[in-house]
Amino acid sequence: xxxxxxxxxxxxxxxxxxxxxxxxxxxxxxxxxxxxxxxxxxxxxxxxxxxxxxxxxxxxxxxxxxxxxxxxxxxxxxxxxxxxxxxxxxxxxxxxxxxxxxxxxxxxxxxxxxxxxxxxxxxxxxxxxxxxxxxxxxxxxxxxxxxxxxxxxxxxxxxxxxxxxxxxxxxxxxxxxxxxxxxxxxxxxxxxxxxxxxxxxxxxxxxxxxxxxxxxxxxxxxxxxxxxxxxxxxxxxxxx
Numbered sequence: 280x281x282x283x284x285x286x287x288x289x290x291x292x293x294x295x296x297x298x299x300x301x302x303x304x305x306x307x308x309x310x311x312x313x314x315x316x317x318x319x320x321x322x323x324x325x326x327x328x329x330x331x332x333x334x335x336x337x338x339x340x341x342x343x344x345x346x347x348x349x350x351x352x353x354x355x356x357x358x359x360x361x362x363x364x365x366x367x368x369x370x371x372x373x374x375x376x377x378x379x380x381x382x383x384x385x386x387x388x389x390x391x392x393x394x395x396x397x398x399x400x401x402x403x404x405x406x407x408x409x410x411x412x413x414x415x416x417x418x419x420x421x422x423x424x425x426x427x428x429x430x431x432x433x434x435x436x437x438x439x440x441x442x443x444x445x446x447x448x449x450x451x452x453x454x455x456x457x458x459x460x461x462x463x464x465x466x467x468x469x470x471x472x473x474x475x476x477x478x479x480x481x482x483x484x485x486x487x488x489x490x491x492x493x494x495x496x497x498x499x500x501x502x503x504x505x506x507x508x509x510x511x512x513x514x515x516x517x518x519x
Contacts, residue, residue: 281293281296281297281309281313281336282296282482283296297338301338301340304340306338306340306341307340307341307344310337310338310341311350311354313335314335314351314354315354315358317333317335317365318333318354318355318358318360318364318365319358320333320485321333321358321360321364321365322358322359322360322364324489325360325364330363331364332363332364332365332366333364333365333366334365334366334367334368334396335365335366335367335368336368336369336370336398337367337368337369338369338370339369339370339375342369342381342384347384348383348384348387348388351367351388351393352387352388352391355391355393361392362388362391362392362393363392363393363394365392365393365394366393366394366395366396366416366417367388367393367394367395367396368396368397368398368419369395369396369397369398370397370398370399375397375413378412378413381413381414382413382414385413385414385415386414389414389416394416394417395414395415395416395417396415396416396417396418396419396453397413397415397417397418397419398419398455399419399421399455400418400419400420400421400441401420401421401423401424401441402421402423410444410445410448410450411448415450416450416451417450417451417452417453417472417473418441418445418450418451418452418453419452419453419454419455419475420438420441420452420453420454420455420471421455421456422455422456422476423456424437424438425438425454425455425456425457425462425466425476426456426458426462427462428462428465428466429461429462429464429465435465435469438454438466438469438471439469442469442470442471451472451473452471452472452473453471453472453473453474453475454466454471454473454474454475454476455475455476456475456476456477457474457475457476457477457478457479458476458477458478459478460478462478463478
């Protein structure tokens with residue numbers, strides 16, 4: 280995620296800097312810069328991993344710009360990458376209920392192969408019923424439902440129902456914020472399509488990412504402390 284590096288305060292986390300960008304409107308030019316940088320980095324990494332794909336987060340402030348549809352497509356074409364190299368993640372919120380507008384934008388992107396994901400699912404204003412209204416490919420279950428799921432029968436049933444319902448609409452489910460082997464063990468029988476979280480890797484710079492040669496070779500990136508734990512398991516999650 281986007282991080283601001285201050286000469287006085289050091290690295291500023293997204294939780295702190297993104298709201299400032301949102302309130303000031305700077306999220307629009309900064310967001311465009313971020314897409315351009317992400318696509319350029321993706322182009323470099325696809326020399327090693329031909330089907331590598333990058334996801335970029337987009338706020339509704341950006342989505343609300345009348346030119347956003349064409350801007351994203353123009354940036355994609357300028358990069359020389361196919362649409363399949365890009366996924367756009369939008370954060371769940373009340374604004375996502377503007378189905379006609381969003382579906383028009385999403386459909387234009389999806390025609391080029393770009394995928395759409397809803398981030399932080401379960402924390403905003405959604406109901407499961409709108410999954411059939413919005414043209415999306417993936418929902419990312421928020422960490423609050425995954426945290427210590429081995430101790431929450433309610434969250435386990437809820438996730439099971441969400442995954443089943445999403446599958447009926449051909450929507451992938453990603454479980455975010457997996458941080459322990461215990462959480463992963465409970466989630467695996469639910470068969471979500473994807474996992475994400477510190478259990479697999481913490482945020483790293485592009486240079487550090489390249490050094491994780493094992494990721495580039497196998498598609499699995501793990502912190503050293505977790506490799507041994509997973510290597511002992513026979514039911515490893517997919518490389519996604």
